[in-house]
Amino acid sequence: xxxxxxxxxxxxxxxxxxxxxxxxxxxxxxxxxxxxxxxxxxxxxxxxxxxxxxxxxxxxxxxxxxxxxxxxxxxxxxxxxxxxxxxxxxxxxxxxxxxxxxxxxxxxxxxxxxxxxxxxxxxxxxxxxxxxxxxxxxxxxxxxxxxxxxxxxxxxxxxxxxxxxxxxxxxxxxxxxxxxxxxxxxxxxxxxxxxxxxxxxxxxxxxxxxxxxxxxxxxxxxxxx
Amino acid sequence: xxxxxxxxxxxxxxxxxxxxxxxxxxxxxxxxxxxxxxxxxxxxxxxxxxxxxxxxxxxxxxxxxxxxxxxxxxxxxxxxxxxxxxxxxxxxxxxxxxxxxxxxxxxxxxxxxxxxxxxxxxxxxxxxxxxxxxxxxxxxxxxxxxxxxxxxxxxxxxxxxxxxxxxxxxxxxxxxxxxxxxxxxxxxxxxxxxxxxxxxxxxxxxxxxxxxxxxxxxxxxxxxxxxxxxxxxxxxxxxxxxxxxxxxxxxxxxxxxxxxxxxxxxxxxxxxxxxxxxxxxxxxxxxxxxxxxxxxxxxxxxxxxxxxxxxxxxxxxxxxxxxxxxxxxxxxxxxxxxxxxxxxxxxxxxxxxxxxxxxxxxxxxxxxxxxxxxxxxxxxxxxxxxxxxxxxxxxxxxxxxxxxxxxxxxxxxxxx
Ligand SMILES: Nc1ncnc2c1ncn2[C@@H]1O[C@H](COP(=O)(O)OP(=O)(O)OP(=O)(O)O)[C@@H](O)[C@H]1O
Ligand SMILES: [Mg+2]
Numbered sequence: 001x002x003x004x005x006x007x008x009x010x011x012x013x014x015x016x017x018x019x020x021x022x023x024x025x026x027x028x029x030x031x032x033x034x035x036x037x038x039x040x041x042x043x044x045x046x047x048x049x050x051x052x053x054x055x056x057x058x059x060x061x062x063x064x065x066x067x068x069x070x071x072x073x074x075x076x077x078x079x080x081x082x083x084x085x086x087x088x089x090x091x092x093x094x095x096x097x098x099x100x101x102x103x104x105x106x107x108x109x110x111x112x113x114x115x116x117x118x119x120x121x122x123x124x125x126x127x128x129x130x131x132x133x134x135x136x137x138x139x140x141x142x143x144x145x146x147x148x149x150x151x152x153x154x155x156x157x158x159x160x161x162x163x164x165x166x167x168x169x170x171x172x173x174x175x176x177x178x179x180x181x182x183x184x185x186x187x188x189x190x191x192x193x194x195x196x197x198x199x200x201x202x203x204x205x206x207x208x209x210x211x212x213x214x215x216x217x218x219x220x221x222x223x224x225x
Numbered sequence: 226x227x228x229x230x231x232x233x234x235x236x237x238x239x240x241x242x243x244x245x246x247x248x249x250x251x252x253x254x255x256x257x258x259x260x261x262x263x264x265x266x267x268x269x270x271x272x273x274x275x276x277x278x279x280x281x282x283x284x285x286x287x288x289x290x291x292x293x294x295x296x297x298x299x300x301x302x303x304x305x306x307x308x309x310x311x312x313x314x315x316x317x318x319x320x321x322x323x324x325x326x327x328x329x330x331x332x333x334x335x336x337x338x339x340x341x342x343x344x345x346x347x348x349x350x351x352x353x354x355x356x357x358x359x360x361x362x363x364x365x366x367x368x369x370x371x372x373x374x375x376x377x378x379x380x381x382x383x384x385x386x387x388x389x390x391x392x393x394x395x396x397x398x399x400x401x402x403x404x405x406x407x408x409x410x411x412x413x414x415x416x417x418x419x420x421x422x423x424x425x426x427x428x429x430x431x432x433x434x435x436x437x438x439x440x441x442x443x444x445x446x447x448x449x450x451x452x453x454x455x456x457x458x459x460x461x462x463x464x465x466x467x468x469x470x471x472x473x474x475x476x477x478x479x480x481x482x483x484x485x486x487x488x489x490x491x492x493x494x495x496x497x498x499x500x501x502x503x504x505x506x507x508x509x510x511x512x513x514x515x516x517x518x519x520x521x522x523x524x525x526x527x528x529x530x531x532x533x534x535x536x537x538x539x540x541x542x543x544x545x546x547x548x549x550x551x552x553x554x555x556x557x558x559x560x561x562x563x564x565x566x567x568x569x570x571x572x573x574x575x576x577x578x579x580x581x582x583x584x585x586x587x588x589x590x591x592x593x594x595x596x597x598x599x600x601x602x603x604x605x606x607x608x609x610x611x612x613x614x615x616x617x618x619x620x621x622x623x624x625x626x627x628x629x630x631x632x633x634x635x636x637x638x639x640x641x
Contacts, residue, residue, distance in 0.1 A: 054542070082545020089638075093539075095540060097241065098237075111545065154544070158545070
């Protein structure tokens with residue numbers, strides 16, 4: 001479902017070039033649960049962003065569902081981000097002045113889903129993450145764990161087949177972290193493909209296999225748990 | 226653009242309202258100054274033309290002069306007087322004359338009971354009233370053709386003369402004396418604004434039929450001949466015709482500008498109108514520049530807003546927002562801010578103009594008040610204003626919006 005062929009990413013900062021990924025080959029099957037590990041700066045987030053079509057590789061080709069994504073326009077990539085992937089970030093990235101309800105609704109607004117359908121879906125998701133009473137609250141009024149659950153609900157709004165989570169538990173205590181992981185396990189069992197960056201072996205233990213990165217290169221692929 | 230997105234944009238705008246209130250205020254201020262400058266400029270220009278008409282509406286005045294160059298062996302500096310038969314001559318020889326009236330005047334004592342004063346007594350034809358914008362107050366009239374024909378002893382008096390002799394009472398029908406000869410007052414002049422005079426304001430003058438004037442005052446010359454051309458466009462041409470005809474009779478050069486004097490209100494009015502229009506345009510440009518500075522400020526503030534919301538833009542892009550969604554949101558936001566600011570500015574300007582117009586302006590206030598206290602807020606001002614505004618909205622809205630949409634989603638998400 002996800003296939004990287006010789007992907008490289010070079011960041012230019014003025015004169016200085018920084019190679020964040022070099023010659024990466026990976027393949028992730030549908031329904032996989034992969035954790036991505038590696039030291040800070042090894043290119044984990046860069047990899048995730050390219051998978052999620054937030055960023056484009058400098059070299060190489062990326063096939064998503066058999067389609068080469070490399071030549072697509074911004075708006076075509078927007079459609080992929082909207083329908084095929086759901087992002088969960090370490091720092092939640094919720095809109096501060098929107099309620100939990102409005103945050104979850106957002107991806108559906110960009111897609112033009114009907115009013116009644118949006119309402120049904122948002123309530124369904126709020127119930128799933130156990131936050132129905134918090135629908136009208138803003139992120140600032142919620143705990144980290146609750147905010148991350150809103151973020152997960154938002155990632156699921158368009159019912160995407162792929163979930164990309166970049167250190168989803170990084171800002172949470174271990175109890176909230178485990179609650180989040182329970183949700184991910186459930187999503188995986190429902191048949192979604194999950195890629196998750198983490199530093200924590202206990203969190204990585206939830207996944208099927210691990211990709212280890214070092215200095216932008218894949219060091220180890222497929223260590224099973 | 227989908228309706229639910231508009232709804233989203235509106236909601237976000239409402240929630241961040243306080244953050245844009247300064248921008249709204251800047252726009253309101255710019256709109257207010259532009260509209261006020263345009264309205265006061267228009268008022269100024271209007272007061273200018275009203276005052277010009279106070280002297281006379283499309284009028285050429287001819288009066289005596291002195292030659293400024295030798296002609297056919299005659300020396301310069303000869304005095305040229307005009308006489309009653311010149312009026313007949315001009316009337317015969319110039320077909321384009323719509324109205325013509327002689328005017329002769331002299332100061333005489335006038336009295337009513339014990340009140341006495343010395344005023345300019347002017348002998349004129351009935352058409353003089355029309356040419357010089359003199360309208361009688363209700364209950365009275367100007368001197369008429371029969372008065373002139375029968376040399377009746379009737380007088381039409383300026384409102385200041387009426388006040389002087391009668392106080393608050395009604396002068397019409399009363400008998401006054403001019404040098405001991407009894408005259409019946411037939412009318413009092415309605416107040417008017419007048420910026421130019423030649424022998425004191427009309428409000429302090431007494432008008433009697435020309436024929437009657439000849440019986441009480443024995444001067445040989447006319448002081449002035451007033452002419453109205455049938456077509457105001459002929460004003461200059463007619464002035465030259467008059468000069469030529471009189472030049473032939475009194476023997477002075479056609480191009481001697483001082484042999485007889487002309488006061489051509491049509492020509493004055495045209496230059497005056499141009500000057501006032503110039504002032505009006507100048508004020509509008511200043512107002513426009515104020516608004517432009519406002520718009521530059523708004524553009525900058527919108528750039529700041531875009532910057533402040535960078536992360537939010539990144540989040541939306543990650544969730545599937547297209548470029549045009551981002552452009553639309555910021556552009557619409559700028560438009561709404563402009564709309565709000567303009568609405569306030571316009572309302573305040575409109576009210577100021579209305580309030581200023583409530584300040585009474587006396588008819589003797591020929592000067593500053595009449596020019597400054599009668600601003601006009603007209604429809605075409607509003608149209609020009611709105612066109613200027615639309616251009617500014619577009620310019621200050623589109624660039625920040627484009628910048629917002631052209632960001633790289635990753636950089637936007639990493640923005641602190
Ligand atoms: N937009 C960017 N511009 C310039 N350099 C970048 C950019 N994004 C990432 N980098 C650099 O690329 C390298 C890899 O970054 P990346 O965020 O992928 O690391 P990471 O493995 O996610 O690290 P961490 O565990 O700290 O999140 C880093 O050295 C980073 O400084
Ligand atoms: Mg990272």
